[in-house]
Amino acid sequence: MVFVCDPKDIATVFRSDGRLPERPPVNSLATYRQMRKKPHGLGNLMGEEWYRVRSSVNKGMMRPKSVGVYAPLQDEVSRDLAALIQTVVRKGDSGGQVNNFMNLLHTWGLESLSLVVLGKRLGCLTLDQLAEDSDAQRMISAVPEFFLYFAKLEMSPPLYKYISTPTWKKFVRAMDTMNGVAEKMIREKLAELRKTEEPPEETDFLSSLLSQKDMTLDEVVMMAIELLSGAVDSTADTLAFNLYCLAKNPDAQQKLYDEIMEVVPPGQPIDDRVLNNMPYLRAVFKETFRLYPTTFFNTRTLTRDVVLAGYRVPSKTQVIMANNVIGTLPEYYPEPDTYKPERWLRNESTNIQAFALLPFGYGARMCIGRRFAEQEVFLGLIRIIQKFHVGWDGEDMKQIYKIFNAPDRDTFIFRERQ
DSSP, X not given: OEEEOOHHHHHHHHHTOOSSOBOOOOHHHHHHHXXXXXXXXXXXXXXXXXXXXXXXXHHHHTOHHHHHTTHHHHHHHHHHHHHHHHHHHHHSSSTTOOTTHHHHHHHHHHHHHHHHHTSSOOSOOSXXXXXXXXXXXXXXXXXXXXXXXXXXXXXXXXXGGTSOOHHHHHHXXXXXXXXXXXXXXXXXXXXXXXXXXXXXXXXXXXXXXXXXXXXXXXXXXXXXXXXXHHIIIIIHHHHHHHHHHHHHOHHHHHHHHHHHHHHSOTTOOXXXXXXXXXHHHHHHHHHHHHHSOXXXXXXXXXXXXXXXXXXXXXXXXXXXXXXXXXXXXXXXXXXXXXXXXXXXXXXXXXXXXXXSOOTTOOGGGSOTTHHHHHHHHHHHHHHHHXXXXXXXXXXXXXXXXXXXXXXXXXXEEEEEOO
């Protein structure tokens, strides 16, 4: 492996991708799916097979207009999230804290993306304790476990290929639960579609995928499973990191609140045009990722020889582009320890290099869920900051590595704005 921390080298790597970019395989996932006779999934496909599936998915996932139509619906979910926080705060016996707040955010993530993938809400975003055997709670509980054991397997020798280790057993159990629940939800949706004599006016993502001639039914189901499981963890964690940075930096929180109140008065619905008119919101998102990246690094397997930092690096070498290192370097970010969203605004004199911050990667193999993830986080931030001043109690938040980085605590203090 070659690790690079210079944006110019990162640009070289991504621009050498060509038509069929490659990334290192995820061995534990590949082993599990082979064992269960499942499709590889988009992340583990390479070459023409990857291109076939990716091309089919791009239309619904990567085009801004396709994503923007869901903004008003997902805004309803974020407003429900803020209303639930308000219910807890008004009880007056919690000191402004929401018990097990991360579980609530995981539920918000699942509820929000189910609108996209399944074309309906699950109805699981509630303060009432979901039944442990309910599909939603089983999914919400299994996903964080999956990522935890996934990270352990990928950072250890692959003994699981030869013996069933304790970590492998826990990983398989979490994967079986996730896949079983998601597959059940998707099969129910497919049954509904078969009963419909006329196609719906608004085509949801799953219906759109099923209409693609280049994907099998099993591949469609696997794509939907990957999207639903990713929504539970990574998007919720990203929202938590943003709330934490705003809680620790009240001046930035006030500036964001001022922008929100100017662009989105209380009661006004939000669509994609509103989101496009909020530069400070996007600056907060970028600055948070710089200090608390949801992913530590981007990876590529070189498809040709390149020169990095004066060294010739041959084709087929794995290159790791370290987001968490670049974000701390003063040569790219003056005062790197200071939380300063203003550095991302166009009127700032600071000239940040183009490839210094890539939360979702770059190019043809950029994260497939990028636009939906951004939209969900933006909507969540708007509705929470609009209604509450967010504070923090106790020790600073730290990150736990679980493939995606996760917060180690959630001791937020919510106080209603007057």
